[in-house]
Amino acid sequence: MDISAQFPVLERYTYLNTASSGILSQSIQEWRRAHDEDFMRRGSEFRLQQADFLKDVRQQVSRFFKGKVENTFLVQNFSIAFNIFLDGLSSDHTFLLINSDYPSVNYPVESRGFSCEYAELNEDLEQNILAKIKVFKPSVLAISLVQYISGIKIDLNFVKRLKAEYPNMLIVADGTQFCGTENFNFQESGLDVLISSGYKWMLAGYGNGFVLIKEEVYKYLYQDRLHYTLPKEPFLKDRKLLSLCFEPGHLDTLNFGTLKQSILLLEGLGLDFIEKRLHTLAETAKNAFMDRGLLSRSVTERTSHSTIFNISTNIELTKRINDAKILALPRGEGLRVAFHFYNNEKDLALLLKVIDEN
Secondary structure, three states, X not given: OOHHHHOHHHHOOEEOOOOOOOOOOHXXXXXXXXXXXXXXXXXXXHHOOHHHHHHHHHHHHXXXXXXOHHHEEEEOOHHHHHHHHHHOOOOOOEEEEEOOOOHHHHHHHHHOOOEXXXXXXXXXXXXXXXXXXXXXXXXXXXXXXXXXXXXXXXXXXXXXXXXXXXXXXXXXXXXOOOOOOOOOOOOOOOOOEEEEEOOOOOOOOOOXXXXXXXXXXHHHOOHHHOOOOOOOOHHHOOOOHHHHHHXXXXXXXXXXXXXXXXXXXXXXXXXXXXXXXXXXXXXXXXXXXXXXXXXXXXXXXXXXOOOEEEEOOOHHHHHHHHHOOEEOEXXXXXXXXXXXXXXXXXXXXXXXXXXXXX
């Protein structure tokens, strides 16, 4: 596959902004056009097979992330799904969060009045989490797998060890800045719940996301609704409680079909290829940024990192980067740059050339 030809935006820009929004491929756009043309021609008849269509999307998601299809739900985005999850919990749960985590993680927990403590976000993130757990003893740990400003990625082996040591603590993760960057086995991970939007590293456009849940979580959710009889209408007869909570109303086959197409695109490239390419780019970029003193200690002192970096900048440097048609986004105190599989060493070299200009 000619990667550059698949993404027309790369003809105009050096795209280092996947952490803000993934880009749409030519093949997926062609699928979307055919989908809507079919809808235009067939009207309501087009939706007759939508239940089977969406079932297939769930199967694709669960297979891709190695979850169970019966515990996989399709949602419009992370934020909606996480709010639905929180509304299903009893009010006596206690949460451990990460300082300065994504607002869609921390704010919904805080604003519902749950008791919260925070782990400091720095080079010792995992040790900070563990220390807080030993003292605070939270019932839920809610975190982003990759921090959206700094790109700090939590050690996934640490998460597995944490779950083994604290089996009764729910571990809930936002995977929006992670999913689509490497092979991931949800069933074997320490996570109890993984929620993600599809518009970033999955390259699935807007309006789609997914939830994967372990069976053990069901006993914590919406227990106050168990005494209500489920709908008996024929079109809802096979729906279970959590399906009705996470997937109320109609689901858009265009958006969720795009999610399926993105999975097929990533698999066509190969997750091993993507993971290796991103690891190489991340290591090269980190070393180059470190040599120039552009990274915080919280990043330089960690052994591994995502492909998201927050580099020190100023007004003049930011203007030079913009003038060079390099797409990146100010975040926190610096400029956030992010590399996906459609980036290469030439993209990094161009960025470094602009940075090094006097």
